[in-house]
Amino acid sequence: MAVAYAMQAWQLWNDGRAFELIDPTLGERGDVSTIMRCAKVALLCVQDNATDRPTMTEVTAMLGSGGGDAAVLPDPRRPPHFRLRVSSSDDDGGWSESRMRSSHGTTSCSTNELTITTIQEGR
Structure with missing residues (x-):
């Protein structure tokens, strides 16, 4: 089941519609760029090849205050389908x-x- 969600999230991200991943209540009161960065990091964490996935140290840095904009993170590849x-x-x-x-x-x-x-x- 989680693989289907990852595939759907990646498809939305790839189509430039990642904003559809955001719960409307979060978008109203949250920092959209932070939410998008979290979504991108999540997609990076489900990459098929282990060398393409970030380490926990990298995830912490990506999500921390110095994580910056989602645009500077590497683009996630299509997650595997199992x-x-x-x-x-x-x-x-x-x-x-x-x-x-x-x-x-x-x-x-x-x-x-x-x-x-x-x-x-x-x-």
């Missing part, structure tokens, strides 16, 4: 092998389940 399809799984449910289709082809992946138990000391 569809996940389970192709097989083992009988005990410990893992399942899947195929993940994206705009860059099909890749095998697996899902591993993990249980964490915390034991509290005392009575």
